[in-house]
Amino acid sequence: PENLQIIGSWWASLPSAVMIRHVKAWRSALSVVLHIWPVPRRSIRNMLLVLRDMYNACKKKIPEKTFYVEMDQIILQEDLQLWRAASKTKDGNPPPLILCDFRFVLDLKLKKLIFDNNSLITQREHQTPQQMGFYLRWIPQSGPDYFCLNVKRASLLEDSFLQLAAAPLSDLRKPLVVHFDEDSKVTDVYKRDFFHHLFLRIVSDKPEMFMLNDSETLVWFSSEASEENVMNFYLFGVLCGLALYNNSIVHMSFPLVLFKKLLDVEPTLEDMIEFSEAVGGSLKYILDYEDDDLEDQDFTFKIHWDGMDVDLDPQDPQKAVTSQNKKQFIDAYVNYAFNTSVEKVFQEFQRGFFQVCDQRLLKLFHPHELQGMLVGEAVYNWEVLRQNTRYGWDCPLTHPTIQMFWEVFDELNEEKRKDFLWFLTGFRRAPVLGLKQIQMEIQVTQIQSGSPDQHFPESLTCHSTLLLPLYSTKEVMRDRLTEALKPERGFMRAERDPDPGSPVILTQEQY
Incomplete structure (x- = not known):
């Protein structure tokens, strides 16, 4: 040594x-x-x-x-x-x-390959019938080969939590299949829709579980969670684990500190700055203050967090922050916000998460890598998507319909392009390794009845395939594509029957 x-x-x-x-x-x-x-x-x-x-x-x-x-x-x-x-x-x-x-020595691509292969092996093991001896006979003893969630769109959150709470732990390690509204199809589209919409519902329908930051762009666990909600944090953790285990991206506006805690990395001042610019900025000001009269600034160890006043040093109420103890104060503030105040609910979330994912194998990752795997990346290189695109045998890049599509795509704003990514893949954020992971295929479809201009684009999300009718003009292409990208045309639209007189508007093929 x-x-x-x-x-x-x-x-x-x-x-x-x-x-x-x-x-x-x-x-x-x-x-x-x-x-x-x-x-x-x-x-x-x-x-x-x-x-x-x-x-x-x-x-x-x-x-x-x-x-x-x-x-x-x-x-x-x-x-x-x-x-x-x-x-x-x-x-x-x-x-x-x-x-x-x-x-x-492993880059993120290799780490993810290891994690995905381990998940696949584990899923197959839990699908394999267990054998038991009975005299000289071997009798398979096994449940279904998949972990099936049968949910209704109108009661998505309630159905999901009820079925997750009742599920045997061994079922969580099987491949996940989601059925909507008693539709028996086995399709990856439903799984992607499930995670996308469910996580939006959790934050909106269970506000008592979370606190919002000042700009309402990030959420953190509430320190005032009731005993009734403790179980919900466990189920929320199970859902996050299921998404990662089943290679799905979710909409989850949590800061990096969540993933640090999952990997046993201590929170720091940088985490507070990310979550709350106001609080983090004040703490940074105190840390950088160089004069010896900090106590004259009237900072004390009594703070206000998540709607409550808290003494960080109960043995010395109203203790002043000085140049000598400012580091102690900042560490205590960060520790209270991200550890002490949410200790019980985070333990439940963590317990649920690791019921599905192997905690030891996740140690391969850095916190930002784990975050990217679960929630995707907000960096979009659209030129890479274009370069990776393949075209049907009868519609090369020079085909007029293909040319019109790229002209329309180039004119879309950033949010509309993200909507297109969701329409194409079922995920609104880029994969952790970037858009190079997506190989879109564009096919020009022949319409059997009526004018192509009446029809909307379709997508086969399992294969990132875009199906385009032979539109007559670029303007028609733009109108039909932008209409197809509206969020309400997908998930929630399936709750009601289409108008018999309306044009064909299936926007995501159920494959």
């Missing part, structure tokens, strides 16, 4: 450019060894240990991506299997190479 400290101190003293050269040399060597078969596990582990020491010494001076190593998916799959075996038994199986101690 002493020698490692000496080497670590030497590495940390090097200029950034020199550090990067050292890291790249070891990283290149590791990449070569990773392609040897069979895998020389001891050699790889020794090289990873060196890289870890370099990472710990240099991580504040050079980008983490400097340590990312390209590796074959076969190695990661083997490592995942070893990790799963080690988590179930202590009988001396070889430990995984990477998953336990060396997450810093």
Whole structure:
């Protein structure tokens, strides 16, 4: 250890450019060894240990991506299997190479691949019939292969909470299927609609569970939750876990601190600044105040949070904030807001979340990465979406209808483009790895009866496929597309029968 400290101190003293050269040399060597078969596990582990020491010494001076190593998916799959075996038994199986101690060599794409593969394996295990011996016969003992939620659009929240509360824990690990209004179709569209609308309903229909920030753009757990609502926080956690486990993006306006807490990372002043510009700004002012007369500013350890007055130091009411104790005050304020005041309800939320998702495997991720996986990204590179688009065999890029579509798309404002993304994929935010994850296909459809101008575009959200009628003009294309993107034409419209005299307006194909 002493020698490692000496080497670590030497590495940390090097200029950034020199550090990067050292890291790249070891990283290149590791990449070569990773392609040897069979895998020389001891050699790889020794090289990873060196890289870890370099990472710990240099991580504040050079980008983490400097340590990312390209590796074959076969190695990661083997490592995942070893990790799963080690988590179930202590009988001396070889430990995984990477998953336990060396997450810093994995980029987000590889981490997500590991998480998604683990979810898929777990789902299949829970679908496989369990066998029991009865004399010499083997009798399958199993429930349905899916975890099915049968909900009505008009009572979406109530139906969901009732069925989740009654569900056996083992069912939560099966693949999720959602049925709306007794429709027996098995379609990914319903699952995406379910998560999109349910999370909007929770915040609007259960306001007593949450507090809003000053600008009403972010929500946090209420510190005044009743005993009745404690169970709801557990179910809310289950829903968040189900969304992540089933690879769905949800509309959830929580700050980064939620994901930090899920990963056992302590909240900081930066989290308060994100959630409340007013409170965070005041605390930052106190922290940066350099004169010795801070106590003359009349700040005390008594604060107002979530509608209540709170003494952060009950043993000394009205204790003044001074230059000597200002750090203690700020830490106590942040700790109360994000830990103490919501301790019970967060524990229930966390318990529900980890009933579905494996807590240990999520340690692979940084908080912002976990946040992006669950709620998506607010960065939209629309040019990447265009470049990734494929076209039907009979409608190349030069087809007049395709040309009209892109002209109309370019004229849409940012919010309308997000509406289009929801129409196309079932998600309004970009995937965590960006729009390059989406490969849209555009097909021009032949209308069997009536004029194409009467019909609206359709989408096959499971495959990100856009179906366009042969519109006569760009103006007709614009009118029909913008009308199809209106939110009420999708989810809620299915609650009522269409007007028999109206044109065909199916906007999301149920596939």
